[in-house]
Structure formats: structure tokens, C-alpha cells
Amino acid sequence: MPVSLDYVARETASNLWRNRLMTIAAVLTVAVSLSLVGTALLLRQGVAHATTQWQHGVSVELFLKPSVSTTQEASVRQQLHQLPYVQSCLYRSQTYDYNEAKRLLTPDESQALTVASTPSSLRCVLNNPTQAQAIAKQFHGYPGVKDVASPNQAIRNMESVTRILQLVFLILAVILLLSASVLILNTIRLAIFARRREVSVMKLVGATNWFIRVPFMFEGVVQGLLGAVVAAVVVVVLHLVLDALGNGQISNLWYQMRLPTHEVVITSLVVLLIGVLIGSIGSAFGIRRFLDA
Amino acid sequence: MISFENVTKGYKGGTVAIRDMSLDIDKGEFVFLVGSSGSGKTTFIRLLLREEIPTSGRILVAGRDIANLSQWRIPYLRRNIGCVFQDFRLLPNKNVFENVAFALEVIGRPKHVVAAQVPQVLDLVGLSKKRESLPGELSGGEQQRVAVARAFVNRPLILLADEPTGNLDPATSQGIMRLLERINKTGTTVVIATHDSGIVDQMRRRVIELDHGTLVRDQARGVYGYGT
Numbered sequence: 001m002p003v004s005l006d007y008v009a010r011e012t013a014s015n016l017w018r019n020r021l022m023t024i025a026a027v028l029t030v031a032v033s034l035s036l037v038g039t040a041l042l043l044r045q046g047v048a049h050a051t052t053q054w055q056h057g058v059s060v061e062l063f064l065k066p067s068v069s070t071t072q073e074a075s076v077r078q079q080l081h082q083l084p085y086v087q088s089c090l091y092r093s094q095t096y097d098y099n100e101a102k103r104l105l106t107p108d109e110s111q112a113l114t115v116a117s118t119p120s121s122l123r124c125v126l127n128n129p130t131q132a133q134a135i136a137k138q139f140h141g142y143p144g145v146k147d148v149a150s151p152n153q154a155i156r157n158m159e160s161v162t163r164i165l166q167l168v169f170l171i172l173a174v175i176l177l178l179s180a181s182v183l184i185l186n187t188i189r190l191a192i193f194a195r196r197r198e199v200s201v202m203k204l205v206g207a208t209n210w211f212i213r214v215p216f217m218f219e220g221v222v223q224g225l226l227g228a229v230v231a232a233v234v235v236v237v238l239h240l241v242l243d244a245l246g247n248g249q250i251s252n253l254w255y256q257m258r259l260p261t262h263e264v265v266i267t268s269l270v271v272l273l274i275g276v277l278i279g280s281i282g283s284a285f286g287i288r289r290f291l292d293a
Numbered sequence: 294m295i296s297f298e299n300v301t302k303g304y305k306g307g308t309v310a311i312r313d314m315s316l317d318i319d320k321g322e323f324v325f326l327v328g329s330s331g332s333g334k335t336t337f338i339r340l341l342l343r344e345e346i347p348t349s350g351r352i353l354v355a356g357r358d359i360a361n362l363s364q365w366r367i368p369y370l371r372r373n374i375g376c377v378f379q380d381f382r383l384l385p386n387k388n389v390f391e392n393v394a395f396a397l398e399v400i401g402r403p404k405h406v407v408a409a410q411v412p413q414v415l416d417l418v419g420l421s422k423k424r425e426s427l428p429g430e431l432s433g434g435e436q437q438r439v440a441v442a443r444a445f446v447n448r449p450l451i452l453l454a455d456e457p458t459g460n461l462d463p464a465t466s467q468g469i470m471r472l473l474e475r476i477n478k479t480g481t482t483v484v485i486a487t488h489d490s491g492i493v494d495q496m497r498r499r500v501i502e503l504d505h506g507t508l509v510r511d512q513a514r515g516v517y518g519y520g521t
Contacts, residue, residue: 007398197382197384197385198384198395202399204371204382205371205400205447206369206447207368208365208400209368211399211401
């Protein structure tokens, strides 16, 4: 199949220009729908990131000073044990916490950390998670206790809100992606219709179907890709905005939601891939009806 | 070169365009296909181009049964058959040279082949001086010459012409016929479907007459109507 790149590029460019209004419509629809997809993906990963540490029903964490003595530790454990609303507590060693911190923090942040300087912790499941505040109060400043952390109620709220948000985003995105492929299908059909004389002569003199098809398919792919590029930019900007909102503070919810760069890159790549896919599917269907003969 | 073996072509709705037709056309022949409108001439040509598939029977082109041709081979069949139509079918936004070159470009011929063959064939049809003109600036006869050049530039084995003189005056028609004769002398098989009795009578070539899809006459040095 000797289809020269030069020929495909020329034909594609002229087709896109000929149908520029339809092209813009298709590109924008792809961009909007893929932005939604990208945002939904980011949101899901961000919330997952922020809540990793609060899984398994753990609702309060007591961090013990690395220098904690055995008696201090025993005293803390006994106190906890006596509280009626504490269901169970799990002890995590310094090594365990160190490994977890390395997983949750960016390399920059965990660099200064060593096993010896990492606090060990007691993670407690409560009968009633709302009592977490009471525990925090009680153990604040207690000998051997470095810090008490309880999940921000906001995280819990976020979880349910984002779950709904994600669903809405994904449904909207699917509808928009469908309309985007139909729009692309339509532009390709218009492009073929505009060149039906050429196409009929090409068939007559024995051009292969692939030769006729490739420029039109390429046109659809370019439209999908252009839209996806816009959406990828939206994803990256969103990531940067989240970062700025967090302002570098560990306790800030936005900051806890921010993602490592490689996850943002992967999300952008997924968005680009979907764009190319939508473009090829749309154009493939657009061409089918004309070139079957 | 072309062989029909008991070919029947029916359409949905019961119309039979070609009925049990058998004939042979040898390499290098010059054949007129005559008959009134609806006699099956156009279907005959569409069958040869594999735009239609026969309902029954076999059609051999250069020894190959084209009914069993797989989809991807059809373009290669068409590269062996040049085609000229009553309405020329030129691309209005391309000039004469580009129209002819297009036929070579879209089958992937390299640029140097295009640059060599197009001027040659334009010389053959006598349009070397009009290579920059657009089809709209040419007379009907000149446009048909461009169409012939486009059909012949790839040196096909067969040249089909469907009413090539249908839109032309008698003098111009004669010019086109002389051109097709010259092409025939290069060894190309030429098949012309026509109503143009003047030309058929004058040239006295093989005449195949169809009537309602049936072969009614096959005469070596025939005329348009019965008699003589």
C-alpha cells in the first residue's frame, strides 16, 4: 500500500481547512468531554490518595515520639484500652510507618526521613468515629505522645461528594464522547461528500480502498487528538491549581489530594489515547458507508 | 481478453439486464456494442468493471474470473481497464495535466513516471499545448480527449467507452474515434458502447447488438442497423 506521508498530510490539511467550522465543533466537543474524563480521573486518584491512610475503619492515630519509653507506651495503651468507645487498637512499628510515609510522601519530602526519626503509632478503630476529637484532646501533650491525628470529617464528606461527582462527570463525559464521535463522523462524511468526484475517479482508475481511506481517517484522528490535547492541558492546569491551593501544608485537604507528577502524566496520556480512539472510530464509521462498494 | 460465459444479471424487482450472454472478445479487437437504451450496454460495462456481480455465469478478464475476485483485488482489475464516459468525469479544479496525472498518482506511481508518461499521452491525444487549461476552458471534444488520455495513461489492456460521443457533434466525434483507433493499434482492446449509427456504419468494425439484455447479433464487419 504505497500511500505517501506527504500526500496524506496534504489531503488531511486541506480537508480540515475546507470543513473548518465542523472541525472546530468536533474538536471542542472532544475537548470538553475529555476534560470531564480527565477531571473525574484526577478527582478519583486525589481522593484515593488522601484517604489511603484512613482505610480499614481506622479513625484515630496516635503518633508516639521516637524517644518514647516502654512505660510511657504501656500507659498510653492501657488508657486507650479503658476507653469505652475504643473498639481495638493496632500497633505499627517505626519501620512500618517509615515505609508508609515513603509511599505517601513525594521523594523530596521523605528524603529527610529515617527509620529512627519516624514515630511509631497506635491506630484505633472507634465504635463511634465522632469521638475521635475527644481522644485527640485527651492525649494531646500526654507523655510520649507526639501527635494525635483524626481524619478530617471533610475527607469523609469529600469521599461521598466526589463519588457522586465522579459518576455525574463520567455520565456526562460518555454522552459528550458519543456526540463527539458522531460529530467527527459527520465531518468525515462532509469531507468525503465534498470530494465525491475525486473519490469516484480514484475508484475508477483503481486506487486501493486504503489509499482513498487513509487521508479521511487521518482527518478524524487529528480532530480527536486536537481535542485531547486541549483536555490534557486542562488536566495539567487543574493539577497545578490543586497544588497552589494546598500551599504546601500537609494538613490542608487540597494538599493531601495533590498527585505525584507521574500520575498526572499518565492521566493526560489516557486522555490523549481516548481522543485518538474517538477520532478513529468516528471516521471509520463515516467512511464505511461511502467506500463499501 | 474478455469472455462472457452464460452471464445473467438480474436486479431486485425482477428486471433482467443481461440474459444468458456468451461472447468472446480477443486481445487487440475493436468492438462496438450497440442497442437501444435499456438494452443492457451499461450493465455490460459495469459488470466488466466489477461494479456489479453477475447473478449467474462467469466473466473472464485476461483469464481471470472476476466474479470471484476478492474485494482488495478489484482496484488492480480496474488498473487494467481504462474507462471513458459520455460526461467526461474530469475534475473541474485540476488542469489538464493534473487530471491525467491524478490517475497515476492515486495508484501510487512515482513522480518520475508521472512526469514521463503524462506528456507522452497528452501528445498522443493532441493536447500538449493545453496542459495548463482547466476543463471548463476546453471544448467538449477536448475534454473527451483529456478523459481518453486519463484512461490510457496507465497503458491498460482494455479501454471501455460508454457513449463517448454522446455529447459531441459528428466532426468532433470522428476525431475521438480516430484517437480510439490509434489506441487500438497499440494493442489495446477497445470496446465502445454507442448509439451513434453514423460512426458505427462508417468504421465497419465488429458489432455486438443487445436487445433487452439478449445478444441478438455479433457481426465481424457490421453496421449499426440490420441490412447491408
